[in-house]
Amino acid sequence: MADRRIINISEIPLADTGNRETFAAKVGRAGPLLGSPGLGCTLVVVPPGKRAWPFHRHHVIHEMFYIVAGSGECRIDRERLPVRAGDLIAAPAGKEPHQIVNNSSEELRYLAFSTIGEADIVEYPDSGKIAAAAGVKNADFATATVKLLGRLQPAGYFDGEGSN
Secondary structure (H helix, E strand, O other): OOOOOOOOHHHOOOEEEEOOOOEEEEEEEOOHHHOOOOEEEEEEEEOOOOEOOOOEEEOOOOEEEEEEEOEEEEEEOOEEEEEEOOOEEEEOOOOOOEEEEOOOOOOEEEEEEEEOOOEEEEEEOOOOEEEEEEOOEOOEHHHOOEEEEEOOOOOOOOOOOOOO
């Protein structure tokens, strides 16, 4: 599809994501369709009882969410706050971890807006994981030249560095 400057969100192609257990959603990236890879805009459709992504905190990328239809809750740090159509939710980089959960019996639709860069660090407080990506092109994390996901072990700067 050629770049457009206007698209109705009903026209955004959606793809399944998640593990189909706790995490399930249909997502569609609007930014590239509109020729705007520098600003993330993703339509997220979450079925009842599911969430799209784990509880997380970005350290580089800022996010904002607009609830288009349905209701649910947003975990922000230790709070669980109700959300509904028309609500805007901010998730600034380096601030509280966040997660949108569909705890209703209806589908939850929201737009996820984000700054896009070539790198990000993401924490996952529920599982103790950390992710890092660098070298991202056109807002597509699959293009990153460095992709790391795991749990850190403490180490000194020179640990394991030989005299080679």
